Amino acid sequence: MTKRMILPLIFGVAGIAVLLWLGLWQMQRLEWKLGIIDAIETRMAAEPVALAELPQQLSKDVNNYQRVKLNATLTGREMHVLTSIKFKGPGFRVVAEAIWNDQTILVDLGFVLEESKNTPRTGEELQFIGNLIWPNEWDPAFTPEPDLTKNIWFARDLPRMSENFKTAPIMVVMQSATLVDGGEYNDTLPQPVSVNITNDHLQYAITWFSLALVWFGMTLYLLWRIKRKTV
Known part of the structure; x- marks a missing residue:
């Protein structure tokens, strides 16, 4: 390995590490959010x-x-x-x-x-x-x-x-x-909208892991280009 390859290698490894950490953090957030959603859905479906x-x-x-x-x-x-x-x-x-x-x-x-x-x-x-x-x-x-x-x-x-x-x-x-007497009353009321809890952590995790893969590929390509020029 030439000296010209050391700095790009360090930069590449650091970038991949950061992106992987962000992806793992989002997976932890996903697990946390799923627990919250499960508790909320249980409460929302309980007997009124x-x-x-x-x-x-x-x-x-x-x-x-x-x-x-x-x-x-x-x-x-x-x-x-x-x-x-x-x-x-x-x-x-x-x-x-x-x-x-x-x-x-x-x-x-x-x-x-x-x-x-x-x-x-x-x-x-x-x-x-x-x-x-x-x-x-x-x-x-x-x-x-x-x-x-x-x-x-x-x-x-x-x-x-x-x-x-x-x-x-x-x-x-x-x-x-x-x-109150039990009859239906739906003629003029709007369409009920369920209470939704946003959960985008899986998409975020996939994004970070995908960027880590792209960063890894770009790092390999850069090192390959540097090696060719030094041969």
Whole structure:
């Protein structure tokens, strides 16, 4: 090995080591995230508990994703969160005000296409089954401020939304809604949207391992070129 090959070799080995470490770190994160998702999915699929039976002071640490049931009446006041769904296109998540237990709360009714955004959704008392959630979507650095004049939001943010409508800081993501007497009530409600937990760690790990392989190939090619020039 010539002296000219030492520095590229060190640079190549160091780069490969860093990329492999990043890939292994993402695999560790994947295992950690899968554990969290499994715990959340278990909680979301549990038998629903009456919201009125939970402590008055709900906590994100204790109650996030908990499956609940409640009887509530939609008031007709809504906030519309701009979003899109695969194979359906752009539309809005409808976060509605509802009267429950002599107070107002927020119910995420799900997704509607733009033409159905202003469909009236009020009337009978409904029994909702869904999950308590404290959304983690708002990023002050990247999320635009809501256009309150047009009633368009760009992310769900429970503190700001509850302050906007002066409701209790409670949001239930609807799974289903029925009339209190047991009848179906699906004519005007949006399409429920499941609570999804993003998990991109496997893709990230594959990316880092692929880059390590490319770096290894480029290092071999560079060393081969240097060797040819020195022969």
